[in-house]
Amino acid sequence: MRQDDMLSTVVKPIHKEGYKFISIFAAVTFVLFLIWQPLGWIGVGLTVWCYYFFRDPERQTPFREGLLVSPADGVVSLIEPAVPPVELEMGDQALTRVSVFMNVFDCHVNRAPIGGRITKIAYRPGKFLNASLDKASEHNERNSLAIEMADGRKIAVVQIAGLVARRILCEVEEGSVLQTGERFGMIRFGSRVDVYLPEGVEPLVALGQTMVSAETVIADLESREPRRMAEAR
Structure with missing residues (x-):
């Protein structure tokens, strides 16, 4: 080397x-x-x-049409149906939510899971429960973004403060256009990012899987592959 x-x-x-x-x-x-x-x-x-x-390394982001990448480093802590935050005004239909939990040793810079225009940003104060818990999505401090893709579909990305996190930083504004993998903010010091997939899109990751922001593919919007299964080996 x-x-x-x-x-x-x-x-x-x-x-x-x-x-x-x-x-x-x-x-x-x-x-x-x-x-x-x-x-x-x-x-x-x-x-x-x-x-x-506070490291902010360069990442090699795949950019084929339809690929949705992880917005954060960490571990997939939850995959379940859930309604996007009401403040994003994306309706009351449950979508597949993939949650990536970041511990205090992970890189905390957040990146856009897919390219598109930010149509809504909504901050909501709240508690500071352990971000790995399911109820953290509802009760913790959070900052939610709606990203509209070129085909008109939207995904929701939610920054959630954790047990020791005390500030969510969002560095973009409504109307901003992001590329896949582009930086949009960070959270200090231990937290979680949720991604709500479009209707009918299955995740290509599994619970417990280690994620690399802007590199690990969460889903392929062009694929009809069923949800992937995994086991510890």
Whole structure:
């Protein structure tokens, strides 16, 4: 492996939200070293964690027509029928919801699962329950986006704050046009993103599957393949 390739596996681009937090962690670490050296080394570890939390690596996004990719790194925690958030005004029909849970070690930059125009963005305050729980979709703080594709169909993408998350960041506006895999926001510090698939579209992922944002294909809108099954091996 070339030296620059090795370096790129360790040194990652940082989301702009991260610089102030990394600076705070580094400053506290300096103070901890002045108080007691072992505490300082604990601070070093936490500063490194903070750096990697805000990492924002490049991703290789498949762009064939109809492919819908994961909006987040993490694990598929739920696949079930559910009605999209009422504030998106997408009707009361239950659609297949795929939930991706991000722990505090995952990359937290969120990306558009498919290209299209954002027709609605709706923020709703709420609780901070464990984001892996089903009821988090209803009760937790959330930010919902409706993305209209070229064929007129819409998908819903919902950023949900978690147990230790205290801020949802959305960097796009209504009317914005996104490409598949394009960054649209992030959540700190542990959270979940839900994707509501169009009617009749089956997910190509399974519960417990590890997802890579902008790379892992969640569904193929052009396919009639039945829902995939998986088992731990």
